[in-house]
Amino acid sequence: MRAAVVPVYGPPEVVEIRDIDRPEPGPKQVLVRVVAAAVTSGDARIRGARFPDGFGALSRLAFGWRRPRRPVLGGVVSGTVAALGAKVDGFAVGDEVAGMTGTAMGTHAQYVAIPAKKLTHKPPTVSHSDAAGVLFGGSAALHFLRSVDTGANTTVLVNGASGAIGTNAVQIAKHLDATVTAVTSGSNAALVTDLGADDVIDYTSVDLAATKRRFDVVLDTVGNLDPASAARLLTDSGTAVLAAATLAENVIPRRRVKAGVAPERAEDFAHLMSLVADGTLRVVRDDIGLDDIVDAHRRIDSGRKVGNIVVHP
Numbered sequence: 001m002r003a004a005v006v007p008v009y010g011p012p013e014v015v016e017i018r019d020i021d022r023p024e025p026g027p028k029q030v031l032v033r034v035v036a037a038a039v040t041s042g043d044a045r046i047r048g049a050r051f052p053d054g055f056g057a058l059s060r061l062a063f064g065w066r067r068p069r070r071p072v073l074g075g076v077v078s079g080t081v082a083a084l085g086a087k088v089d090g091f092a093v094g095d096e097v098a099g100m101t102g103t104a105m106g107t108h109a110q111y112v113a114i115p116a117k118k119l120t121h122k123p124p125t126v127s128h129s130d131a132a133g134v135l136f137g138g139s140a141a142l143h144f145l146r147s148v149d150t151g152a153n154t155t156v157l158v159n160g161a162s163g164a165i166g167t168n169a170v171q172i173a174k175h176l177d178a179t180v181t182a183v184t185s186g187s188n189a190a191l192v193t194d195l196g197a198d199d200v201i202d203y204t205s206v207d208l209a210a211t212k213r214r215f216d217v218v219l220d221t222v223g224n225l226d227p228a229s230a231a232r233l234l235t236d237s238g239t240a241v242l243a244a245a246t247l248a249e250n251v252i253p254r255r256r257v258k259a260g261v262a263p264e265r266a267e268d269f270a271h272l273m274s275l276v277a278d279g280t281l282r283v284v285r286d287d288i289g290l291d292d293i294v295d296a297h298r299r300i301d302s303g304r305k306v307g308n309i310v311v312h313p
């Protein structure tokens, strides 16, 4: 099968398209024929061995010390069931499914073997592209907005509103009846307004750290706020969440600033796809072929990716 392989850590150009063996599903795994997969900031971090401060050694232990232990990246898949392990219930060959593979990755290929518990059925009204596009940023946005009191009468600042987490966070916060201020560059202001943002701060002309405005929830997806600068943007009862926090920011407990890793839960995948199906969530995405995956990594590394990149191996 064709796959995008990352034999060594390095720049986007280390990614190679190769023919490799098709995986065999283990007893509790499902073999999925990949129709669509996401190329994410997570993939680019692993490829470049570029982890948040303090996470370098831990991440290399998880992903491979000298080179990627699992050279086919990709943590999100939407596709059809091609074969089942002996102990799998609830899925049949031909079913349309979507899910996330955690640290096992492997979706940037024509087939991936994935534990059944990491998959859910894809509603027929949601396209494979939308399913693959929504799960990474959507799972993180759901988790972080649920971890704070986002709801009616709350004001939410989404820093990095045009990215994978950001485009979902703007829409989910609006769905929860919050008033949303989106931080993005001017070129993405129309997009985030279209997604529902009530107000836009163009960070290229306004210094976010110097604004006098205060919010009940601050969600930072960029990583340019630290606990002190995030707390300065909060109302007296507000809480900030740092999605790209350092190890120290993750382990030192603070009353008003949270961090952490978003879980990958099949029930969240189903919920996100139901929000896509009923029109609550619009998946902002570009679709590419496997041969364009090096460019996708370049775009992510530039920091300018808008929404999600969906690859069709």
Ligand SMILES: NC(=O)c1ccc[n+]([C@@H]2O[C@H](COP(=O)([O-])OP(=O)(O)OC[C@H]3O[C@@H](n4cnc5c(N)ncnc54)[C@H](OP(=O)(O)O)[C@@H]3O)[C@@H](O)[C@H]2O)c1
Residues within 6 Å of the ligand: 040, 041, 042, 045, 136, 137, 140, 159, 160, 161, 162, 163, 164, 165, 166, 183, 184, 185, 186, 187, 188, 203, 221, 222, 223, 224, 242, 243, 244, 260, 261, 262, 263, 300, 303, 304, 305, 306, 307
């Ligand atoms: N903790 C977790 O569980 C978890 C889960 C998922 C992701 N993450 C992390 O969260 C971070 C964001 O992920 P992502 O996939 O959403 O990123 P992404 O899609 O790559 O974000 C790209 C966007 O960031 C915007 N941006 C860049 N600099 C900005 C700035 N100074 N102010 C405001 N916006 C800016 C860009 O908009 P402009 O072009 O307009 O600047 C671009 O649209 C990554 O570090 C990722 O590793 C953490």
